[in-house]
Amino acid sequence: MIDSWSPWQIYTDWQPDLNSFKETLDGGQAFCWNSIDEYSYQGVVLNFPLRLRWLENKQVEWSCIPGQNEGAEKLLSTYLGTNKDYRAYYDTLPWRSDSHLKRCIEAYPDLRILGQPDGETLLGFLCSATKQIVQIKEMIQLVRSRFGRPLEDQMNQLPTWADLTTIEESALRACKFGFRAANIHKAAIKIAEEDIDLSALSSQPYEEAKDALCQFPGVGEKVADCTLLFGYHKLEAFPVDTWILKVMNRHYGLDDWSPKQVAHFGRIHFGSYAGLAQQFLFAWERSFGSK
């Protein structure tokens, strides 16, 4: 369709290198971005269709649907993290004494932790158990196109948790959700019946919010930590998945440590911004750590 996207606008608060740009949007924090070409992505966040592109001078530009400019700009400032002092975050990480972490940061110097809508983040990571990123994206895309509110140009909003109460488990299974369908259906019912306000968790401390999330079926420590890190911007969350177990084994000598033990080590070793460190380690291992 002609003219369905606004003119490109400069996003002034982030000037990433190309690797950091791609890894931030499409490195497993979010499952809604599809590449248009080597330098740009299109996706839908809440009810905002968005495009982001990277230019040679490290400038990032964005575009939305005409009429949504104001809302889109506000959303992006949360999503990409305006006024966050990443320099200060890096400074607290132990890269001075941790040469592997230093190497990971140098590979993705402008990597950011996204600030996604909480409900979308929870749904995404409820889909993530023993799935690869491409598969999670496919599941999310299917449920979006079949059950999400239609937006411009064949794009759809992700179903809300209220929407999900009306979607049968079998319909979710038909979206390739597998055994995750039951968890998601039950979580939706629980949210509705107990009148749970997911956004209220953001004002709670990390441990309390984590306990609350772990009450949902299908949410254990790893899914809770991912939701807290990418959906509530709680940077002390340190998700431990198979990649992080591998990292800790190979680069930190933690042989045969349990996920719980590794999570404890991570919080002690990396500190208040352990989740940011985790994302560097994760990104590096996936791209450069050989099998």
Added chain:
DNA sequence: GGATCACCTTC
């Protein structure tokens, strides 16, 4: 408590 296994489906 810690270890083991089923759970859907696909690459």
Added chain:
DNA sequence: AAGGTGATC
């Protein structure tokens, strides 16, 4: 085997 969780022993 793939970005886990929950039930069972």
